[in-house]
Amino acid sequence: MDIVLVGLGVIGGSFAQALKSAGYADVYGVDTDAQTVQKAKERALIADGGTDAAQWLPRGDLVIVSLYPLLLAPFMRQNMRHFKGGCVVTDTTGVKTMVVDAITALLRDDVDFVFGHPMAGREKKGIDFADARVFAGANYLITPTPRNQEKNIVAVEDLMRRLGFGSVRRITPALHDEMIGYTSQLPHALAVALVNSDDHQRDTGSFIGDSYRDLTRIANINAELWSELFLGNRDNLLAAIHAFQQELETIRRAVEQGDKQTLTACFARSSARREALQK
Amino acid sequence: MDIVLVGLGVIGGSFAQALKSAGYADVYGVDTDAQTVQKAKERALIADGGTDAAQWLPRGDLVIVSLYPLLLAPFMRQNMRHFKGGCVVTDTTGVKTMVVDAITALLRDDVDFVFGHPMAGREKKGIDFADARVFAGANYLITPTPRNQEKNIVAVEDLMRRLGFGSVRRITPALHDEMIGYTSQLPHALAVALVNSDDHQRDTGSFIGDSYRDLTRIANINAELWSELFLGNRDNLLAAIHAFQQELETIRRAVEQGDKQTLTACFARSSARREALQK
Numbered sequence A, B: 001m002d003i004v005l006v007g008l009g010v011i012g013g014s015f016a017q018a019l020k021s022a023g024y025a026d027v028y029g030v031d032t033d034a035q036t037v038q039k040a041k042e043r044a045l046i047a048d049g050g051t052d053a054a055q056w057l058p059r060g061d062l063v064i065v066s067l068y069p070l071l072l073a074p075f076m077r078q079n080m081r082h083f084k085g086g087c088v089v090t091d092t093t094g095v096k097t098m099v100v101d102a103i104t105a106l107l108r109d110d111v112d113f114v115f116g117h118p119m120a121g122r123e124k125k126g127i128d129f130a131d132a133r134v135f136a137g138a139n140y141l142i143t144p145t146p147r148n149q150e151k152n153i154v155a156v157e158d159l160m161r162r163l164g165f166g167s168v169r170r171i172t173p174a175l176h177d178e179m180i181g182y183t184s185q186l187p188h189a190l191a192v193a194l195v196n197s198d199d200h201q202r203d204t205g206s207f208i209g210d211s212y213r214d215l216t217r218i219a220n221i222n223a224e225l226w227s228e229l230f231l232g233n234r235d236n237l238l239a240a241i242h243a244f245q246q247e248l249e250t251i252r253r254a255v256e257q258g259d260k261q262t263l264t265a266c267f268a269r270s271s272a273r274r275e276a277l278q279k
Helices: A010-021 A034-042 A053-059 A069-082 A097-104 A150-162 A173-196 A201-207 A210-219 A223-231 A234-256 A260-276 B010-021 B034-042 B053-059 B069-082 B097-104 B150-162 B173-196 B201-207 B210-219 B223-231 B234-256 B260-276
Strands: A003-006 A027-030 A048-050 A062-065 A088-091 A112-114 A116-119 A139-142 A167-170 B003-006 B027-030 B048-050 B062-065 B088-091 B112-114 B116-119 B139-142 B167-170
Touching: A003 A010, A003 A053, A010 A027, A027 A034, A027 A053, A034 A048, A048 A053, A053 A069, A062 A069, A069 A097, A069 A223, A088 A150, A097 A173, A112 A150, A116 A150, A116 A173, A139 A150, A139 B201, A150 A167, A173 A210, A173 A223, A173 A234, A173 B173, A173 B201, A173 B210, A173 B234, A173 B260, A201 B139, A201 B173, A210 B173, A210 B210, A210 B260, A223 A234, A223 B234, A223 B260, A234 A260, A234 B173, A234 B223, A234 B234, A260 B173, A260 B210, A260 B223, B003 B010, B003 B053, B010 B027, B027 B034, B027 B053, B034 B048, B048 B053, B053 B069, B062 B069, B069 B097, B069 B223, B088 B150, B097 B173, B112 B150, B116 B150, B116 B173, B139 B150, B150 B167, B173 B210, B173 B223, B173 B234, B223 B234, B234 B260
Parallel strands: A003 A027, A003 A062, A027 A048, A062 A088, A088 A112, A139 A167, B003 B027, B003 B062, B027 B048, B062 B088, B088 B112, B139 B167
Antiparallel strands: A116 A139, B116 B139
16 A cells, blocks of 8 residues: 655654554655755655655555644645545545535545544654654544545544554544534643743743743744634634633632632532642 | 741742752751641651641751742741841742831841742642642742842742752842742633633544644632732732733724734734744
């Protein structure tokens, strides 16, 4: 099976590493940046590759596209004629409804797109930060469409397990985007707001413990990627932010009113929920 | 030098471990829970100890009190007569103005209280979770008072460095509480509100990545301790929450209005600040 990776950034590069470790030899790479392709070849992450998708897509039995959300549909439209008949295509996009609708509308009948989301990554960009270890034990989500062939969904599921993902699940694009708005996008919004609300700039570093470090690590964020993700999941993210704002306001009011009972109740509830959550 | 530890919970127990590792042999422990004292003896964390402070305080050249914020002043009042003349007392309380004012008012002239805050800990309670490693490289803050003798402040600073703290700094109680409201209490409020705003209970675990794990770890929280800390630093915490709410609202409005420029600006700002922060 020949695998073509479109986009060799931090995610595409991590897939290249993971495929190599899993023993896949016929892996080819496409990236608009010639230097990135060169690095991937030098590091033997791909057997071969280049900057021209039209040259490499025709050999892909499986194509893994790791592009920014807004680049995915245009790429598919421009290159639809180059895909190999009967091939399976999958993506790594963090929002789904938007891309599923746009791409399903322009797919060839003999091209099956299995939409996927590896819930792993790094805040840094580029192949130099690629690291297959981020996939180990991570969650992987597939959002099947009515036109997907079962055998192709299963093939992607099996591959992702072989690449180290811990949980591989199927859900609807709608549920995916609702959950991701809460579990991924909201936390990033909170980390950014926390860091940006710092009046103390001069010397915050001397006053922090692990809690601040943990909560703000993801405030160092890929601005282009995450603004596309936020705006691509607008309603779900707004709902998640609203629900959070209400909980925070409950705590704020309890502090304002010296209401210890409400505070301890909030803490007991969050402690029980966090305990129940997988570590 | 004989050291007496008052309170052998997760923090007092961690000090016992750290003192032992640093080679201090004459360490004695007091805790209202006889079982805890027994464990500390069995694990050779203390040379001796018991449940009666009156019996052990008189031998303490240095006394490290690790009690809940609201228990500290009452303990000092009830036991003031038992402290050794010329001794140095220090605490581990996470809020300062409250305890500094209350305790300074009732100190004997021959007892010097150097107020300290080890910015390290664990969400779990009790000696079974004591672990001196949390002190390694952590921040330690001292809030001197006009009546402190310089040599006693220096003695506490030297000891804390020997126990592994990375940065030992002096600041005013007011600045301490302002900074801690932002760097420690606000993050805990956010983590609690994030977990409590989850509508998806049933199955959130399948949809989380490292970001959610990192942001919610401290939502598993000692309800009694943290409600005392929150209410003991009311005005500073309210100010920190308010500033955060404004930043989050900026992000929410940008998402609502599809304002990508504002979003990317927020992300760029938080990324630059987080990069600048010590890792």
